[in-house]
Amino acid sequence: MAPRVLVSDKLSETAVQIFRDRGIEVDYMPDLGKDKDRLLEVIGDYDGLAIRSATKVTEKLLERASRLKVIGRAGIGVDNIDVPAASRRGVIVMNTPFGNAVTTAEHAIAMMFAVARQLPEASVSTHQGKWEKNRFMGVELFNKTLGVIGVGNIGSIVCDRALGLHMKVIAYDPYLSEERAQKLGVTKVDLDELLARADFITLHVPLTEKTRNILSAEAIAKTKKGVRIINCARGGLVDEAALAEALKSGHVAGAAFDVFEKEPATDSPLFGLPNVVVTPHLGASTTEAQENVAIQVAEQMSDYLLTGAVQNALNMPSVTAEEAAVMGPWLKLAQHLGAFAGQMTQEPITAVNILYDGVVAGMNLEALNCAAIAGLMKVVNPDVNMVSAPIVARERGIRISTTHQEKSGAFEGYIKLTVVTDGRERSIAGTVFSDGKPRFIQIKGINIDAEIGAHMLYTTNEDVPGIIGTLGQTLGEAGVNIANFTLGRAAPGGDAIALLYLDKPADPAVLDALRATGRFHQVQPLEFDVA
Ligand SMILES: NC(=O)C1=CN([C@@H]2O[C@H](COP(=O)(O)OP(=O)(O)OC[C@H]3O[C@@H](n4cnc5c(N)ncnc54)[C@H](O)[C@@H]3O)[C@@H](O)[C@H]2O)C=CC1
Numbered sequence: 001m002a003p004r005v006l007v008s009d010k011l012s013e014t015a016v017q018i019f020r021d022r023g024i025e026v027d028y029m030p031d032l033g034k035d036k037d038r039l040l041e042v043i044g045d046y047d048g049l050a051i052r053s054a055t056k057v058t059e060k061l062l063e064r065a066s067r068l069k070v071i072g073r074a075g076i077g078v079d080n081i082d083v084p085a086a087s088r089r090g091v092i093v094m095n096t097p098f099g100n101a102v103t104t105a106e107h108a109i110a111m112m113f114a115v116a117r118q119l120p121e122a123s124v125s126t127h128q129g130k131w132e133k134n135r136f137m138g139v140e141l142f143n144k145t146l147g148v149i150g151v152g153n154i155g156s157i158v159c160d161r162a163l164g165l166h167m168k169v170i171a172y173d174p175y176l177s178e179e180r181a182q183k184l185g186v187t188k189v190d191l192d193e194l195l196a197r198a199d200f201i202t203l204h205v206p207l208t209e210k211t212r213n214i215l216s217a218e219a220i221a222k223t224k225k226g227v228r229i230i231n232c233a234r235g236g237l238v239d240e241a242a243l244a245e246a247l248k249s250g251h252v253a254g255a256a257f258d259v260f261e262k263e264p265a266t267d268s269p270l271f272g273l274p275n276v277v278v279t280p281h282l283g284a285s286t287t288e289a290q291e292n293v294a295i296q297v298a299e300q301m302s303d304y305l306l307t308g309a310v311q312n313a314l315n316m317p318s319v320t321a322e323e324a325a326v327m328g329p330w331l332k333l334a335q336h337l338g339a340f341a342g343q344m345t346q347e348p349i350t351a352v353n354i355l356y357d358g359v360v361a362g363m364n365l366e367a368l369n370c371a372a373i374a375g376l377m378k379v380v381n382p383d384v385n386m387v388s389a390p391i392v393a394r395e396r397g398i399r400i401s402t403t404h405q406e407k408s409g410a411f412e413g414y415i416k417l418t419v420v421t422d423g424r425e426r427s428i429a430g431t432v433f434s435d436g437k438p439r440f441i442q443i444k445g446i447n448i449d450a451e452i453g454a455h456m457l458y459t460t461n462e463d464v465p466g467i468i469g470t471l472g473q474t475l476g477e478a479g480v481n482i483a484n485f486t487l488g489r490a491a492p493g494g495d496a497i498a499l500l501y502l503d504k505p506a507d508p509a510v511l512d513a514l515r516a517t518g519r520f521h522q523v524q525p526l527e528f529d530v531a
Pocket residue numbers: 075076077097100101104149150151152153154155172173174175176204205206207210211232233234258259281282283284285380381383392
C-alpha cells in the first residue's frame with residue numbers, strides 16, 4: 001500500500017507534485033491546520049504530515065496519529081510541534097533549516113525601513129487622498145547602530161545587509177565567538193550594552209526558556225530613548241504589553257512585529273498604536289522561500305517513507321537502516337557527551353575534539369560526530385538537528401576535529417569529547433556496555449561509572465568526608481529521589497566529582513541550598529534526552 005501524506009497548511013503545489021511523482025498518496029488540505037477537531041478525526045489515516053506554522057502538533061494529536069511516521073516542517077522553528085511527544089511515539093520530525101533564511105532576513109530589513117520612514121501609515125494616508133508630507137518625518141538608517149540579538153543563520157544575513165547599508169552593527173549572542181564576530185564585521189557586546197547603544201534592535205533567536213521575554217519591561221527600560229524594535233523571530237521574545245507602554249510614553253519610537261505572543265494574532269497591545277508596523281507572520285512568505293522549503297520537505301519525507309533515509313531530522317540520526325541497529329546506543333552516547341559538554345560550557349566554544357577508541361573507531365564517525373555536535377548545539381538552539389548542527393558549528397568558527405585509535409584500555413571502545421573555549425578545555429568520556437546502555441566513564445580526567453538519566457546533577461568538591469550525606473540530606477528534604485549516585489576523585493583529598501541520576505529535576509531552591517552549604521565548587525543540573 002502506498003504511504004499517505006496529509007498537507008495541512010498552505011504549502012507550494014510543487015510539494016504535492018513531488019509526493020505524487022514519487023508514488024505517495026497525498027491529500028492537500030491547507031486549511032485543516034486551523035481546524036483542530038477535523039484534524040484529530042483524520043490524522044489516523046496518514047503516514048506523513050507536512051506542515052508550516054498553523055498546524056499545532058500536540059500530544060493529543062499524536063495520540064490519534066496511530067500510523068504517523070514522519071512530520072515535515074516546511075520551515076525552521078518547530079515550536080508548533082511537541083517534539084518530545086513525537087520522539088516518544090517514534091515519529092520523526094524534520095525541518096528545512098536554511099530554505100527561508102534569506103527571505104526572513106530580508107523581511108526584518110524591510111520592517112526596519114518601514115518603521116524608520118512610517119511607510120505603512122504614509123501609504124494609507126496617501127491612498128486616502130491626503131498629502132501629509134509634514135506628518136511623516138523619518139530617520140536614516142545610515143550610520144545608525146543596529147543591535148542584533150541572535151547571530152545564527154538569519155541574524156548573520158541581517159548583519160551583512162545592515163553593514164551594506166552602512167549601519168554600525170553590534171551583536172548579542174553568548175554563543176558567538178569573537179573570531180566569527182570579526183569575520184562578520186560586527187562588534188560583540190553583552191545584552192545591557194546592546195540595549196543602551198542600539199538605535200534599532202532586531203531579534204533572531206529561537207523561542208526557548210532562556211530567550212522567552214528577553215526584551216522584558218526591565219530590558220526595554222534600559223534601551224536608548226527613541227529606539228525602534230523589530231521582531232521577525234518569535235512571539236514571546238518581547239513583552240508586548242511593556243513595549244506598548246514604552247511606545248505610548250515615547251521612550252520607544254517605533255516597533256515592527258511579524259510574530260506575536262498568540263497566533264493568529266487577532267488582538268495585541270501593539271495593535272492600533274502609531275508607528276507600529278505589523279505583519280501576519282510573513283517572514284518566510286516569498287515565492288522563493290516557499291518553493292525551497294516545500295521542495296525540501298517533500299523530498300525528505302518521500303525519501304524517508306519510501307527508503308528509510310533520514311535527513312534534517314530533529315530527533316533521529318541520519319544513518320542507514322543497517323548501521324542503525326549496531327550504532328544506535330553509540331549515537332545516543334555521542335549525543336549525551338555533547339549535551340553534557342554544552343550544558344557545562346557558558347563561554348563561546350572555539351574547538352571540539354572527538355576521540356574514538358576501539359570498536360567505535362570503526363563505525364560511521366561522521367554520524368557519530370553529528371550526534372555529538374547536535375547534542376552540544378541543542379543546548380543553544382533546540383531547532384538544530386544532526387545535519388544542521390555541524391554547519392551551524394562551522395559557521396560559528398568552531399573547529400571540529402576527530403581522532404581515532406585502536407583499543408587502548410579496558411573498554412572495548414569509548415568516545416572522549418573535548419570542548420575548547422578561550423580560557424579552558426573540558427573533557428568527558430563514555431562507553432556502551434554489553435547491556436546496550438551508554439555510560440559516562442570519565443569527567444575532567446577522573447574515572448567514574450555513571451548511568452545516564454533524564455535528570456542529573458553534577459557537583460565538584462574537595463574530597464572530604466560528609467559530601468554524600470550533604471547531597472542525600474538536601475535532596476531528600478526537597479523530596480528529590482536519587483536513582484543512582486556515582487563518585488570519583490583525582491586522588492585522596494584532591495578534586496572530587498559526583499554525578500547523581502535523579503527521579504525528577506532539582507529545582508533552583510534545592511540547587512541554592514546545596515550551594516549555600518559552601519561544600520561544593522560547582523553545582524550543575526543537567527538534562528538528557530534519553531527517550
Ligand atoms: N518570521 C518568520 O517567518 C520566521 C522566523 N524564524 C525564527 O527565527 C529564528 C532564528 O532562525 P535561525 O537564524 O535560522 O536560527 P539559528 O539557530 O541559526 O540562530 C539562532 C541564534 O540565536 C542564538 N541564541 C540562542 N540562545 C540565545 C540567547 N539566549 N541569547 C542570544 N542569542 C541566543 C544562537 O546562538 C544562534 O546563533 C527561528 O528559531 C525561528 O523562530 C525563522 C524563519 C522564519
